[in-house]
Amino acid sequence: MNRRLFWKLCGPLALGTLVLVWVITFLGAETEQKMSFIAERHQQTLKAWGRTAERLHQAGDDQALADWLAALQTRENTWAAVVRSDIQPLAGSQLSTQFQEGFRLGRQVEWKIHLYFAENPIMDLTFADGHTHFLVTLPQRMRPGTYLPQVRMILKVALPLAVLVLLAVVIYRHLMGPLRQLERATRAFSEGELGVRVRALLGSRNDELTALAETFDRMAERTGELILTQRRLIADLSHELRTPLTRIDMAVSCAEEGVDTQHFLPRIRRECRLMRGLVEDTLTLAWLENEAPSLDQESLDLTDLLDSVIDDAGYEYPHHRLETELPHQAEISGSSHRALAQAVENVIRNACHYTPAGGRIRIALRADGDGYRLTIDDAGPGVPADQLELIFTPFFRTNRARDDRPDGHGLGLALARRQVEAAGGWIGAENRVEGGLRMSLWFPASRSRDA
Ligand SMILES: Nc1ncnc2c1ncn2[C@@H]1O[C@H](COP(=O)(O)OP(=O)(O)OP(=O)(O)O)[C@@H](O)[C@H]1O
Ligand SMILES: [Mg+2]
Structure with missing residues (x-):
């Protein structure tokens, strides 16, 4: 990740x-x-006080100045005074420059106020003479930094x-965002909207959540395909069952009316056998599609297997010329006898079915790469080129096959392909130049189980 x-x-x-x-x-x-600065209008007020104090001081009316100071102190609940800064040293003492500079008790109104001090600072408004000062402790209402x-x-x-x-x-x-898309898609999917996908909706985004969306899409793709295949299988199976059921129905009606019972009973039995085969093949096909099992538990000799299948076919089609070219021995491991036997039997039976009596069928097994290739050439009509892949689809039959062999169901090759693939091989069909169909099957000689 x-x-x-x-x-x-x-x-x-x-x-x-x-x-x-x-x-x-x-x-x-x-x-x-x-x-940290006193508001402009308060600065102006302080300066105005300084000017008033200076005016009263210059007028020489000490009483008026004292009254004004007293009134100001009461009104503003603060301390105010007018002082002189010059100190008269006595007994020949000298005042240091540092003392003279440090003796300023107040500070100018434009200066920054230290908000961390609990006490309000004393403001200094110096008169024009330079050594008389109006001092006032900054009234609380003018203190900056209230907020x-x-x-x-x-x-x-x-x-x-x-x-x-x-x-x-x-x-x-x-x-x-992506999780909601996923949630919506999952709900839609569970409600039967099989085509819903998420990755494309997430645009160019690329992270763990898009990886999750891709996994969802893969799951939806596979599950959707499975559901559609199963639906198709059920629909086709129902359709295929309808004909034998109708025939049984008619046979039973005739038997009930006492018409030639001896003739109809075997017919009913035959139809039942046919239906059982059809249902079993469909179930096997559904299992192979759903589970995609790996058939890799057995070892077998392909020559032996082919011998017995060809023997059976020889009995069933005594008028066909079955020619074989088989090696003395063709051992393969990690396979399934039952699956391969059924697949090969289906293909050889097809070759016999679709080849007219007296026709030649050639079966050859040769070593090929890491396995064996089996080719079955027949002398039948072949398959239209555009249907060479379709014949492996469940229940697909060519028009000609429908006319020539109405009892087939189109399941043999579909099953054969899934069986051969589950055993690690492949199967394909091609038309022969000389006429007839060539089926080719390839089986791996050995297969590791975890491959
Ligand atoms: N050797 C062949 N020559 C000509 N056509 C063939 C041959 N093998 C298969 N086909 C065509 O492929 C179709 C599918 O074959 P498949 O074996 O799946 O079904 P089927 O033989 O019709 O019926 P089933 O095998 O279920 O009894 C056949 O119906 C037929 O049209
Ligand atoms: Mg068949």
């Missing part, structure tokens, strides 16, 4: 997770940065959750 599906799923998952982590980190830093916890929640919980759900939906659809 090529594990394509694994890589298809693994790729997007791994990459998706990496991108997600990166996006969350980036967005987290960006939004925090953007949320930071919610934003963090969205970034660390909602976003990953949404992305993962989306990924799950994509993966689910990717997997379920």
